[in-house]
Amino acid sequence: MSKPKLLILFSFLLLAVILIVLPHGLSYSQREILVFLTINILVVSSYRLLTLTGEWSLGHIVMMGVGAYGSALYTKELGVPVPISMVLGALTAGIIAWGLSFPLFRMKGFYFLIGSFAAGEIIRLLWKRFRDPFGGPKGIKRIDPFPDIDLGFVRIDFFDPVNYYYFALIIVVLCLVILWRIEKSMIGLTFHAVHWQDKLAESTGVNVRAYRTLALVISATFAGLAGTLLAHYIGTVNPNVFDIEQMVFVLTWAIVGGTTTIYGPIIGCIILTALNEIVLREMGLEQGRPLVYGLILIASVLFMPKGLEDVVKKVIDWIKLHVLTGRIKNV
Amino acid sequence: MSDILIVSNLGKQFGGIKAVDGLSFAVREGDIHGLIGPNGAGKTTTFNLVSGFYKPTHGSVKLFDEEISGLRMHHVAKKGVIRTFQHSTLFAELTVLDNVLVGTHMMFKPSLTAAFLGRERQSRAKAIGRANEVLEFFGLQAFVDQLAGELSHGHQRALGMAVAMASQPKILLLDEPFTGMNPEETQTMMGLMGKLRDTGITLLLVEHDMTAIMGLCDRITVMNFGKLLTEGKPLEIRNHPDVIEAYLGKQKNAT
Ligand SMILES: Nc1ncnc2c1ncn2[C@@H]1O[C@H](COP(=O)(O)OP(=O)(O)OP(=O)(O)O)[C@@H](O)[C@H]1O
Ligand SMILES: [Mg+2]
Numbered sequence: 001m002s003k004p005k006l007l008i009l010f011s012f013l014l015l016a017v018i019l020i021v022l023p024h025g026l027s028y029s030q031r032e033i034l035v036f037l038t039i040n041i042l043v044v045s046s047y048r049l050l051t052l053t054g055e056w057s058l059g060h061i062v063m064m065g066v067g068a069y070g071s072a073l074y075t076k077e078l079g080v081p082v083p084i085s086m087v088l089g090a091l092t093a094g095i096i097a098w099g100l101s102f103p104l105f106r107m108k109g110f111y112f113l114i115g116s117f118a119a120g121e122i123i124r125l126l127w128k129r130f131r132d133p134f135g136g137p138k139g140i141k142r143i144d145p146f147p148d149i150d151l152g153f154v155r156i157d158f159f160d161p162v163n164y165y166y167f168a169l170i171i172v173v174l175c176l177v178i179l180w181r182i183e184k185s186m187i188g189l190t191f192h193a194v195h196w197q198d199k200l201a202e203s204t205g206v207n208v209r210a211y212r213t214l215a216l217v218i219s220a221t222f223a224g225l226a227g228t229l230l231a232h233y234i235g236t237v238n239p240n241v242f243d244i245e246q247m248v249f250v251l252t253w254a255i256v257g258g259t260t261t262i263y264g265p266i267i268g269c270i271i272l273t274a275l276n277e278i279v280l281r282e283m284g285l286e287q288g289r290p291l292v293y294g295l296i297l298i299a300s301v302l303f304m305p306k307g308l309e310d311v312v313k314k315v316i317d318w319i320k321l322h323v324l325t326g327r328i329k330n331v
Numbered sequence: 332m333s334d335i336l337i338v339s340n341l342g343k344q345f346g347g348i349k350a351v352d353g354l355s356f357a358v359r360e361g362d363i364h365g366l367i368g369p370n371g372a373g374k375t376t377t378f379n380l381v382s383g384f385y386k387p388t389h390g391s392v393k394l395f396d397e398e399i400s401g402l403r404m405h406h407v408a409k410k411g412v413i414r415t416f417q418h419s420t421l422f423a424e425l426t427v428l429d430n431v432l433v434g435t436h437m438m439f440k441p442s443l444t445a446a447f448l449g450r451e452r453q454s455r456a457k458a459i460g461r462a463n464e465v466l467e468f469f470g471l472q473a474f475v476d477q478l479a480g481e482l483s484h485g486h487q488r489a490l491g492m493a494v495a496m497a498s499q500p501k502i503l504l505l506d507e508p509f510t511g512m513n514p515e516e517t518q519t520m521m522g523l524m525g526k527l528r529d530t531g532i533t534l535l536l537v538e539h540d541m542t543a544i545m546g547l548c549d550r551i552t553v554m555n556f557g558k559l560l561t562e563g564k565p566l567e568i569r570n571h572p573d574v575i576e577a578y579l580g581k582q583k584n585a586t
Contacts, residue, residue, distance in 0.1 A: 178447055185446035186432070186439070186455060189425075193433040196422045203382060203416075204498045205408035205437035214443070 007323070019169060023162045030277070031161035037273045038168045039229045042175055044253045044265040046222030049179055051259050052188065053215045054195035055112050058247050059100070059120030060223055065242030066093040066123065067224025068231035072143040073133055082146050086228035093224025094217045096123075101213040117244070127239045139238025146232045158233075168229050175222055180262055182218065191215055245290060252293045256300045258307020267308045272296065333395070335360040335502055335533050336381070336412075341390035341400070342557075343376055350376040352557035353390070358502065358550075363524060363534045365548035365565075367541075369577055373557040374537045375417050378504050381535075382414040383407035394502075409437060411501030415508065417537075419487040421494070423480030427471060430479050430490055431462040434497030462497060469493045469523065484511035489520065502533040509540045521547055545569060553577070 023031050047060045071089030074080040080088065100119050107115045127134040134140070146158040146167065158164045182188055190211050193201040198208045231237050249272075257268020272293070280286050300307070336358040343351040351373040358364040366374050379385040381392050383404040392400035394410050402410075422430050439458040445451045466472045469489045474482060479490055488508055495503055509517045521543055524534060538544050544551065545565045553560040553568060555577045561568065568574055 181449050182443075182446045185451050186436075186441035186458065187443060187446050189429055189432060190436060190441060192425060192429075193422055196424050197420055199384070199404075200416065200420045200422065200494070201433060201436075202404040203384075203408060203414055204434045204494060205405050205413075206433070207405045 004320075007319075020166075023165050028161065031165065033273070033277050035161050035165045035168055035233060036230075037270065038165060038172050039226050039233075040250075040253070040269050040273065041266050042172045042226040042229070043223055044250055044257075044269045045176055045179055045262070046219045046226065047250055047254055048259050048262070048265045049182065049191075049222070050215050050219040051254070052183065052191040052195060053212050055108070055212065055216070056251075057216070058113055058117035058244065058251075059123075060116075060219065061242045061244075061247040061250055062120035062123050063093045063097055063220035063223040064227035064230070065127070065237065065239070066096050066220075067227030068237045068241075069127065069134060069140065069227075070224065071228035072140045072231045072237055075144045076140065077133055082144055082232055086225065086232065089228040089231075090221050090225035093227065094221035097217050097220030098213065101216050104216075105209055105212050120242075120244075120247075124239045124242065135238070137239060139236060139241075141236045143231050143235045143237065145235060164233055168233075171225070171229060175225065176262070179222065183262065187211075187214070248290070248297075249293060252297045255297060256304075256308060258309035260307075261309045261313070263312065264307050264309030267312065271308060333360055334358065335395060336535065337391075337393040338377070338381065339391050339393075341377070341380055341392065342388045343373075343380055343385055344388045349557050351380060351387075354554060354557065354559055356552045356559060356562060358533060358535055360533055361528065361531060362549040363528050363536060363547050365544045365551035366535060366537045366554065367539075367544060367551060367568075368554040368560065372554045374554065375506055376557075377554070378414050378506055378535075378537065381407075382412060382504060384414075408498065411499075412504065413495045413498050413500035413502075414504035415491045415495050415506055417506040417510075419484065419491060419511070421479040421487060421490055423478065425479060426476055427466065427479055427482070427490060428459070428462055428475040431465055431493050431497045432458055434465070434494040435461050437498050465493045465497045468496070468526075470519065485513060485516040488512060489516075492520075496527070500532060502535060503527070504535045504537075506537045507539065508536070509538055509543055517543060 023034055026034060043061070043064055047057075050057055050060070067089040069089075070092035071082075071085040074085035074088050075082055104112060104115050104119060127139070128137050130136070146164070148158065149156040156163050158167060183191075190201070190206055193206060194208050194211050202208045230241075253268040253272055254265045255268070256272060257266065258264035276289060280289060280292060285292070304310070334357040338357070339355045341351055341354045342349065354373070354377060366377065368374055376385070380387045380400065383399070383402050383406065387400050390400065391398060394412060397410070399407050399410055399412065422433065425433075435458045438461060439454045442451075442454075445454070463472065463475070466475060469492060471486060471489060471493060474486065479487065482490060488511055492503075492505065492508060509520060512520060517540065524536075524547055528534060536544070536548065548565055550562065551565055551568045552562045553571075553574050560573055560577055561571055563571070
């Protein structure tokens with residue numbers, strides 16, 4: 001195997017080991033945060049798929065909510081077993097996004113942004129307004145947890161955050177692989193084309209509207225799946241979990257991390273969550289989280305417009321240049 | 332030869348301006364057909380109407396016997412009518428190869444399931460093959476990995492045509508393909524257009540470079556103020572008094 005390939009393989013192995021060992025070095029509450037972080041990585045990564053087409057939505061977090069509410073209701077009202085309800089919840093988010101695409105894609109850019117916000121708020125209003133089946137402002141409680149898995153010699157209880165973390169991690173990694181494949185495929189290329197020059201794309205036969213819709217639906221489906229992961233972990237959902245403040249957090253992760261690479265938003269999410277949990281919580285400043293996020297957002301736009309991913313890119317370039325070509329001077 | 336494109340009584344109004352005003356002409360299959368006229372005559376607007384970028388105020392555009400006016404741009408493209416843009420319009424942030432790959436979109440329609448499963452290798456290899464063929468034809472194979480935005484102006488024009496060509500048009504609408512090219516590049520490009528015609532592609536060409544137009548075209552349509560001025564073979568057009576007047580104003584009697 002060539003040197004770069006070995007290095008990549010080694011990095012991935014190292015990452016896998018870290019991800020597996022990680023929860024064991026944490027306190028109980030930190031483990032819970034780790035679960036949320038894992039879920040949020042899927043939220044922000046699926047958001048990025050939409051941004052590939054150049055559209056930024058403010059309704060993404062509500063799509064996560066549609067998945068969460070959907071899966072919760074399918075289990076509670078219809079008695080669908082949990083793993084299946086999660087798939088159905090995710091698909092529901094995709095279908096709702098598809099329906100919303102008709103009014104929303106009459107708009108572009110800023111208008112789309114505002115339109116997506118309005119669409120999301122309407123859905124949230126419906127949740128609040130209709131006690132049956134959505135539970136009104138208090139939402140849905142006592143959602144079925146993910147069922148225990150009995151392997152005979154060992155029983156996996158998903159109430160334990162470590163177990164649920166492993167479960168969420170597997171799902172999220174699988175989703176990231178799929179998102180990555182889509183981006184690297186001809187469909188991903190077409191998304192980029194639609195973003196940079198929709199006129200030219202359309203003139204060579206690309207149905208621009210259909211591709212915008214496709215990106216919206218895929219991103220909503222994965223957001224919905226993230227929502228189901230959340231719902232069956234915390235056991236309760238309510239409209240405030242998916243409000244604009246949460247959306248701003250997602251936006252901040254994406255912008256601070258950068259959206260030109262697949263790892264940008266993930267890094268943004270990890271760093272800001274760490275900052276939030278370690279620095280703010282320790283200092284008792286949790287209430288000021290929106291303010292701090294706002295400041296970080298402004299600072300990163302001003303001083304780091306290319307996002308954290310740019311720093312990583314530079315490190316990778318440095319490694320390529322110095323380590324892989326062996327040009328380090330052994331003076 | 333039959334007519335591949337028939338434009339009749341086509342009109343487009345922007346507010347008070349009649350950019351195209353009752354224009355009729357036909358393009359014969361296999362020809363290089365010139366569409367010329369002074370600045371603001373309505374040539375680009377005509378392209379926009381034929382390609383579905385604008386909906387006409389009135390009139391009809393037919394591809395052979397089929398009405399195509401009012402169809403959306405990607406539908407018109409699927410019928411085999413592909414246009415380029417007057418101002419270099421490219422995916423500047425993508426590589427030269429990726430630009431042309433987007434052009435192969437209709438030939439190798441991407442599949443979502445293939446993308447999900449990572450099973451795209453075959454169709455992608457074919458698309459890349461097609462793209463490289465086209466890039467080679469336009470002499471761009473040396474630049475495949477460069478960003479389109481970093482190319483020289485002449486190469487950008489050529490890439491615009493390559494993207495269009497990659498989608499296997501029946502008729503190619505080229506809006507001022509020679510602007511920004513130096514004389515040698517223009518010469519080469521003229522040669523390539525002759526070759527394109529030989530492969531059976533019909534070309535409709537808007538161009539201000541009269542040497543190129545006169546040298547290339549089988550027939551020429553002249554428009555002025557959105558209307559048809561005259562039509563004919565290059566020699567007829569070159570010496571037509573109305574055309575000279577439209578281009579040079581009233582100085583035609585000066586010599
Ligand atoms: N989108 C538009 N809105 C308003 N007016 C327009 C629009 N597009 C074109 N026009 C007007 O229509 C007329 C014809 O323009 P067009 O671009 O078709 O001319 P042209 O023959 O391509 O000129 P040129 O040789 O300079 O490219 C001009 O008066 C122009 O100002
Ligand atoms: Mg023009």
